[in-house]
Amino acid sequence: MHGTATLRAIDTLTPCPCGNPAGYASCCGPLHEGAPAPDAEALMRSRYSAYVLKREDYLLATWHPSTRPAHLKLAAQQPVPTWLGLDVKRHEADGDRAVVEFVARLRYGGGKAQRMHEVSRFVREDGRWFYVDGEFPEG
Ligand SMILES: [Zn+2]
Numbered sequence: 001m002h003g004t005a006t007l008r009a010i011d012t013l014t015p016c017p018c019g020n021p022a023g024y025a026s027c028c029g030p031l032h033e034g035a036p037a038p039d040a041e042a043l044m045r046s047r048y049s050a051y052v053l054k055r056e057d058y059l060l061a062t063w064h065p066s067t068r069p070a071h072l073k074l075a076a077q078q079p080v081p082t083w084l085g086l087d088v089k090r091h092e093a094d095g096d097r098a099v100v101e102f103v104a105r106l107r108y109g110g111g112k113a114q115r116m117h118e119v120s121r122f123v124r125e126d127g128r129w130f131y132v133d134g135e136f137p138e139g
Pocket of ligand 1 (some may be wrong): 016017018019020023024027028029045046049
């Protein structure tokens with residue numbers, strides 16, 4: 001259902017899956033093709049888009065090796081999540097470390113929309129940002 005044709009069609013999608021009105025080709029697309037993220041917020045947005053597009057390879061590649069899972073099995077996830085939107089609340093960078101707080105909205109199967117509120121930590125190594133881990137504040 002999510003084959004190559006789907007990904008090609010998404011190349012022209014506006015707005016970008018992360019919500020940027022500039023569109024995928026000038027937002028998360030280049031990052032998914034290997035360009036380094038300019039900052040942790042851009043990496044976080046591209047990871048959200050990767051969840052939308054089921055780009056497990058990209059999610060693992062941008063996950064810091066110290067906390068990276070062996071696999072995510074996104075393609076086999078049941079019930080299937082539908083990602084509804086992303087709202088970045090805060091981005092604080094201090095040298096090679098950064099924190100991004102965001103709320104993602106999603107729905108599992110035919111269920112109710114729910115919020116995923118996360119404060120993510122990122123680290124930059126050799127010019128590339130990596131996701132380290134996250135905390136989930138109440139509300
Ligand atoms: Zn984007």
